[in-house]
Amino acid sequence: MRITLFITCYNDTLFPETGKAVVRLLERLGHSVDFPLQQTCCGQMHYNTGYQQEALPLLRHFVEVFRDAEVICAPSSSCVAMMRDHYLKMAEASGDKALERDTALLLPRVHELTELLVDRLGLEDVGAYYPHRVTYHASCHSLRSLCLGDKPLRLLRQVRGLELVELSNIDRCCGFGGTFAVKNPDVSAAMLSEKLKDVEDTAAEVCTAVDNSCLMHILGGLHRQRAGVSARHIAEILASTLEEPAL
Amino acid sequence: MAAEAKQQILARIREANERAVRGKETPVPRDYVHSGGLDAASREELFIERLREYDASVTVCASAGLASTIGVLLQDRGWKHVIMAAGFPAAALPFGFEFRQEAEVENSDLDACDAVITGCEVAIAVTGSIVLRHGVGLGQGTRRFTLLPDRHLCVVRAEQLVETVPEAFALLEPFTNDPLTTISGPSATADIEMTRIRGVHGPRFLEVVLVR
Amino acid sequence: MTVRVGDAAQAPPFQRAALPLLEDSQLRKNVRHATGVIQRKRALVAGELSDWQQLRAAASAIKQQTLRHLDEYLLRFEAACVAAGGQVHWARDADEANAIVLALIRSQNASEVVKIKTMTSDETGLNRALEAGGVHPYETDLAELIVQMGEDRPSHIVVPALHKNRSQVREIFREKMGLPGLGDRPEDLTAAARSYLREKFLRVPVAVCGANFLLADTGGVCIVESEGNGRMCLTLPKTLIAIAGIEKVIPSFRDLEVFLQLLPRSATGERMNPYNSIWTGVREGDGPHQFHVVLLDNGRSGILADAEARQTLHCIRCGACLNACPVYRQTGGHAYGSTYAGPIGAILTPQLQQMRHSQSLPYASSLCGACYEVCPVKINIPEVLIHLRGRVVEQSGLSAEAIGMKAMAAVFSSARRLEAAQRLAQRGQWPWVTDGWIRSLPGMFAGWTAVRDLRAIPRQSFRQWWRERQHGR
Numbered sequence: 001m002r003i004t005l006f007i008t009c010y011n012d013t014l015f016p017e018t019g020k021a022v023v024r025l026l027e028r029l030g031h032s033v034d035f036p037l038q039q040t041c042c043g044q045m046h047y048n049t050g051y052q053q054e055a056l057p058l059l060r061h062f063v064e065v066f067r068d069a070e071v072i073c074a075p076s077s078s079c080v081a082m083m084r085d086h087y088l089k090m091a092e093a094s095g096d097k098a099l100e101r102d103t104a105l106l107l108p109r110v111h112e113l114t115e116l117l118v119d120r121l122g123l124e125d126v127g128a129y130y131p132h133r134v135t136y137h138a139s140c141h142s143l144r145s146l147c148l149g150d151k152p153l154r155l156l157r158q159v160r161g162l163e164l165v166e167l168s169n170i171d172r173c174c175g176f177g178g179t180f181a182v183k184n185p186d187v188s189a190a191m192l193s194e195k196l197k198d199v200e201d202t203a204a205e206v207c208t209a210v211d212n213s214c215l216m217h218i219l220g221g222l223h224r225q226r227a228g229v230s231a232r233h234i235a236e237i238l239a240s241t242l243e244e245p246a247l
Numbered sequence: 248m249a250a251e252a253k254q255q256i257l258a259r260i261r262e263a264n265e266r267a268v269r270g271k272e273t274p275v276p277r278d279y280v281h282s283g284g285l286d287a288a289s290r291e292e293l294f295i296e297r298l299r300e301y302d303a304s305v306t307v308c309a310s311a312g313l314a315s316t317i318g319v320l321l322q323d324r325g326w327k328h329v330i331m332a333a334g335f336p337a338a339a340l341p342f343g344f345e346f347r348q349e350a351e352v353e354n355s356d357l358d359a360c361d362a363v364i365t366g367c368e369v370a371i372a373v374t375g376s377i378v379l380r381h382g383v384g385l386g387q388g389t390r391r392f393t394l395l396p397d398r399h400l401c402v403v404r405a406e407q408l409v410e411t412v413p414e415a416f417a418l419l420e421p422f423t424n425d426p427l428t429t430i431s432g433p434s435a436t437a438d439i440e441m442t443r444i445r446g447v448h449g450p451r452f453l454e455v456v457l458v459r
Numbered sequence: 460m461t462v463r464v465g466d467a468a469q470a471p472p473f474q475r476a477a478l479p480l481l482e483d484s485q486l487r488k489n490v491r492h493a494t495g496v497i498q499r500k501r502a503l504v505a506g507e508l509s510d511w512q513q514l515r516a517a518a519s520a521i522k523q524q525t526l527r528h529l530d531e532y533l534l535r536f537e538a539a540c541v542a543a544g545g546q547v548h549w550a551r552d553a554d555e556a557n558a559i560v561l562a563l564i565r566s567q568n569a570s571e572v573v574k575i576k577t578m579t580s581d582e583t584g585l586n587r588a589l590e591a592g593g594v595h596p597y598e599t600d601l602a603e604l605i606v607q608m609g610e611d612r613p614s615h616i617v618v619p620a621l622h623k624n625r626s627q628v629r630e631i632f633r634e635k636m637g638l639p640g641l642g643d644r645p646e647d648l649t650a651a652a653r654s655y656l657r658e659k660f661l662r663v664p665v666a667v668c669g670a671n672f673l674l675a676d677t678g679g680v681c682i683v684e685s686e687g688n689g690r691m692c693l694t695l696p697k698t699l700i701a702i703a704g705i706e707k708v709i710p711s712f713r714d715l716e717v718f719l720q721l722l723p724r725s726a727t728g729e730r731m732n733p734y735n736s737i738w739t740g741v742r743e744g745d746g747p748h749q750f751h752v753v754l755l756d757n758g759r760s761g762i763l764a765d766a767e768a769r770q771t772l773h774c775i776r777c778g779a780c781l782n783a784c785p786v787y788r789q790t791g792g793h794a795y796g797s798t799y800a801g802p803i804g805a806i807l808t809p810q811l812q813q814m815r816h817s818q819s820l821p822y823a824s825s826l827c828g829a830c831y832e833v834c835p836v837k838i839n840i841p842e843v844l845i846h847l848r849g850r851v852v853e854q855s856g857l858s859a860e861a862i863g864m865k866a867m868a869a870v871f872s873s874a875r876r877l878e879a880a881q882r883l884a885q886r887g888q889w890p891w892v893t894d895g896w897i898r899s900l901p902g903m904f905a906g907w908t909a910v911r912d913l914r915a916i917p918r919q920s921f922r923q924w925w926r927e928r929q930h931g932r
């Protein structure tokens with residue numbers, strides 16, 4: 001299958017290793033990966049902060065770039081949630097009928113990575129090897145917008161060598177919330193401190209999730225505390241093999 | 248000024264609705280559970296379980312044994328000053344006790360009595376609720392009658408017991424002119440540290456006699 | 460007309476109001492405990508009903524339908540209530556409502572009233588208006604009594620004193636009730652309130668209450684409570700005055716079969732709360748001789764005019780969104796500076812005030828969606844929050860933030876500009892980077908680095924890697 005990657009702007013800039021892992025994983029599973037270089041950002045930050053007008057051109061741009069893609073994969077539940085929850089409404093409100101139609105046609109082809117693996121490709125065992133103690137944080141968008149349920153966990157359970165430990169209060173927000181962490185840094189820090197405690201209680205070496213945004217937040221806290229726990233996107237774990245282990 | 252306020256509010260509402268109503272009006276989906284599926288025995292069992300969870304006491308008896316059951320209860324609890332709701336069937340009351348009538352008592356009597364006795368209109372198994380209909384002479388008392396005393400003895404007949412909330416409201420619909428009170432266990436609060444405390448202002452003890 | 464929501468217009472912004480609360484370890488423990496307990500109970504009893512989602516859908520649809528014809532339903536309610544011997548008054552704003560209530564109390568020559576917990580009267584600042592008019596209000600809900608005696612503010616719409624623990628309550632009661640020997644067991648405290656208030660119930664001639672539901676078809680009113688203080692106030696005083704927002708009306712008595720399943724389970728995690736009172740007008744020989752309903756607008760019709768946000772008016776004030784909210788869990792209710800705290804407060808408070816005040820509230824959320832998930836009437840609170848942020852942005856004009864955001868949008872609208880920006884950041888970040896990490900940042904990002912490190916931007920972006928890889932092939 002030809003899969004078109006939407007890397008998302010912050011993965012592109014801040015977490016290129018996640019994108020590389022997605023490419024490696026999908027190619028290993030026998031698919032070809034395509035990356036349109038014209039792509040930029042889904043508009044989530046603008047939209048959620050109240051700059052809805054500024055987000056509209058980004059929607060147009062996305063539709064333009066991915067118009068011909070058959071299957072689109074994004075390793076970020078919050079960006080996919082942005083599209084699913086708001087794109088149609090935005091297109092409708094723009095009054096541009098063509099945009100509305102194109103958006104409606106495009107949306108069903110956009111998949112978050114674990115959704116793509118489990119639902120579209122019917123996989124749970126992707127042949128990964130990752131000999132570490134890992135805990136999984138269910139990001140809010142993956143849980144409540146995309147309703148991923150235990151799909152990411154099903155994938156992780158099949159990873160050889162991986163010891164999965166359950167995170168308490170798995171459904172509680174880590175306190176990131178995009179610009180929330182900047183506008184309300186103190187409350188966000190209080191939320192983070194509860195999350196860090198739960199993570200540390202698992203005695204895991206690695207905390208994983210389907211969103212690098214939450215992981216950036218959690219890792220930022222863990223690193224400041226010198227907790228000795230790292231954070232890694234699920235794509236990197238699933239891409240890791242005995243021959244080519246993730247570092 | 249009063250009429251002006253009303254007209255202004257209504258005008259604002261109409262204006263707002265003209266501006267902001269979107270889409271077609273669709274009927275309310277009412278595919279929630281209306282009637283339950285339990286047989287009579289399990290329904291009663293569920294009701295009893297729920298009441299006990301609320302800290303209410305429950306005694307079950309046959310119709311013929313109601314008076315003697317009430318007698319034994321009063322005896323056991325040592326309740327002497329008992330008041331019966333206007334219209335409560337005298338035949339359901341035991342001999343050898345003195346019952347005062349609702350009509351003759353004041354608030355202070357209700358405050359000081361040992362218990363009051365009433366029937367009810369409907370009871371709901373799923374929620375362990377009793378519904379009182381405060382009509383004249385229905386044997387369910389006025390509203391204050393079951394409020395001021397510390398103990399409330401309520402007779403529920405098995406045929407008054409339904410399983411679900413919608414079943415109860417269907418039965419109550421003809422009586423919306425009468426005040427209705429649903430009672431689910433004794434008065435309670437959890438305002439302090441979420442600790443449930445029984446009996447703040449209403450009766451502290453709810454004694455239910457279920458007549459099969 | 461001046462819309463007022465308690466003292467919200469004067470309240471400091473959320474992020475500032477939160478600071479002292481975050482420091483208060485006792486308060487935070489109390490809030491965590493209380494919300495945790497209710498949340499667990501709610502999940503249990505909501506999970507028990509196989510038709511929970513159908514009930515939510517029905518409730519949401521009933522509320523939508525009501526709002527569509529709100530004028531008609533209010534008129535129907537008025538007619539039915541009057542026919543049953545009640546009187547209906549209309550109030551455009553808080554002051555008008557308070558004036559009506561005060562005039563009614565004065566017409567009874569009363570100098571005291573007993574009150575059932577009503578958030579609406581807190582919204583209008585009724586107690587203060589009554590005191591100023593020479594009338595003393597006694598709050599009779601245990602939590603409200605604690606708040607009133609402690610000269611405090613409610614911090615939760617269902618459990619207003621959840622921020623206080625038993626020994627704090629004991630101190631208040633000891634002092635205000637003159638009971639130096641009072642113990643701190645919840646039983647003792649409850650018993651003290653019982654005997655303090657019983658005398659008031661039997662003596663005070665006027666009661667003020669809110670309304671959970673106004674029934675348009677019968678003119679009935681429904682009040683949901685636990686302690687029995689409500690029933691006392693509804694039946695013992697000679698005059699009863701209910702103050703209710705115009706959105707409290709529902710089409711019919713039968714609709715209660717939906718709401719009385721959702722509300723108790725969502726609010727306190729009980730299958731049914733101890734008492735529900737449903738009555739219509741006045742009834743000879745049972746209850747008050749005079750019954751008044753004050754229908755309050757106070758900004759609600761303005762909310763109705765916003766297509767995206769009018770769902771705010773579906774709210775049945777169950778408090779489930781507060782208990783589920785990870786932000787509320789940290790700060791408690793006072794940070795919101797309003798009668799209405801938590802997620803519902805964050806959308807309701809600024810809207811009632813026509814977005815003129817409380818503009819920090821729509822940002823007091825990480826948009827995690829836990830509120831929407833539990834809301835029994837399916838208010839999509841995150842969606843409304845985002846919409847209101849848009850309105851705040853519109854009003855703020857060209858702020859520094861707006862300029863930055865517009866610049867970012869320009870960068871994101873072209874891949875070439877994005878890549879240029881990436882290169883700039885990769886090269887320009889060095890003054891802040893040590894050993895691959897950024898430990899401190901200036902300006903608006905200082906809050907981030909106060910407790911978190913930030914991984915430095917890698918030297919090669921994904922797209923740079925991809926291009927290299929394509930060339931290498």
Ligand code: SF4
Binds near residue numbers: 778833835
């Ligand atoms: S918004 Fe929903 S969850 Fe929150 S108080 Fe209102 S009804 Fe309850």
